[in-house]
Amino acid sequence: MIIQRQYVLPILASVVCHAGLVAFLASGWDSTPEPRKISRPQFIEAKLVELKPKTAKPSSVEKKPNIVDLTAKKRELEKQKQLAEQKRKSDAQRREAEAKKVADAKKRKEQEIKDKQLREQAEKQKAQREAEEQKRRQLEREFEQALQEEEGMLLEEQYATTAQSYAALIQQRVVNNWSRPPSARNGMRCELTISMVPNGRVVDVVLARSSGNPAFDRSAIAAVKKVETFPEVKDIPIEVFERHFRKFSLGFQPEDLRQ
């Protein structure tokens, strides 16, 4: 009994210590390692080749400043119109005042003349307005067209980002299959143009730019041929595929090697 009593306190203290430690470890040490940023050497660089006709681009570039001009022109037109209107009003008032001043006898005659004049003026104004309207409509049409083109460009950009993400996948797959020759050195770079079909199968690999080292070029081509099919390509939307992946350029360069 004495021995047991003598040990009660130590046992309690020890168990409490260990339980506390375990609790601390369970709660406080829940290791949340900082998500380390691993910067992998990019030794294959995927670049997208645009197959769009080159003429489309300059046209859009040309029309871009048009949009800016458009608003300025519009404003100018409006200003002119306002000015004309003001002028017209003051003219009419003056003429009315003059007409009142002139004797009533001549009133009818003058009225006739005035009517005629007014009619003529109205006709002229109408014609002018119509012309303006037409011009404005044409401008609007142009503006809309420019807008549409811009929207197209945005869509294009979206396609490009999608393409970029798929390009990264493709690049990864090629890297995994690439065995560099021992003669590979930093600074070497070769580019391949890969032709694919929409199911991801590589139909053709062409050396677009040689690195100067035939073994290196061969290893790059072999890497692509070894992959044979990129399963990711199946998921690419067809518009993006047509635009960016039917012909696809891959750059190979071993940057992680010693000189």
Added chain:
Amino acid sequence: MNSESLSILHLIAGASLPVQMVMGILILASITSWVMIFQRVIYHRKASLALKAFESHFWSGIDLTQLYRQSNADANRNSIEGVEKIFRAGFKEFSRLRQQGSTDPDAIMEGAQRSMRVALTREEEKLENHLPFLASVASVSPYIGLFGTVWGIMNSFRGLANDHQATLATVAPGISEALVATAIGLFAAIPAVLAYNRFSANADRLMTRYQTFSEEFSSILHRQVHSNK
């Protein structure tokens, strides 16, 4: 591998059976050694306080017979500890021998000293109780932990051999699991080493003081025996 599954409890739970057994043994050893440590701390403190109190009482000029009676009263309550027991053993034997009419002072002294020696040995035993266990934990638990680690790493490399794509991520959890065993081994061993050193030094110090006291006490008895003749 998400971060949550790398918490230490998950690592322990995910370890293989031998490693888990090793960890269990080590945790048990750690708990037991801490029980011993707390018990020793309490006992040693009590012993050194009792020594101080008794010595001041003893040297206050009190009559030895009276002191003996007082400590008898304490002994009935089972609360005497350490040096008082030595005193009681010596004085009991001394007075008994004298009551029996033994006239040879050397025989009386010898009897008293012997019984004090016995009491001293008992006290030493009490002071050094559990210290061998602490020493064993201190020296062996790192090895046990190491065994667990080696076993765990062995297994994780064997798993690696079957894998075609060997990456660090396939071995790292296994090694991490295995290393927990070494960590627990060290966790058990370090306090045990410190406690063992401290308590054995403390026990030595107390024993020296007990011996000094018993020598002093026997010199008093010796004086009494020879003056009474």
